Amino acid sequence: xxQAMKTYAEKLMMKTxxxxxxxxxxxxxxxxxPLVQQNMLYSRYLIDMNEAL
Numbered sequence: 304x305x306q307a308m309k310t311y312a313e314k315l316m317m318k319t320x321x322x323x324x325x326x327x328x329x330x331x332x333x334x335x336x337p338l339v340q341q342n343m344l345y346s347r348y349l350i351d352m353n354e355a356l
Contacts, residue, residue, distance in 0.1 A: 322348070 326348035333344055 322354070 326345070329344055329348065330341065333341060336344075
């Protein structure tokens with residue numbers, strides 16, 4: 304049971320890390336855009352990050 308929980312936690316951490324990495328990459332690509340559009344970008348990827356968590 305302990306090993307199963309550890310494996311499950313590791314999978315969740317990898318999924319969360321991938322979602323955050325995707326957001327950071329998109330944020331880097333849209334760095335030159337106004338702040339309002341950057342905030343809209345955050346809301347677009349927030350769903351993915353919440354699902355991962």
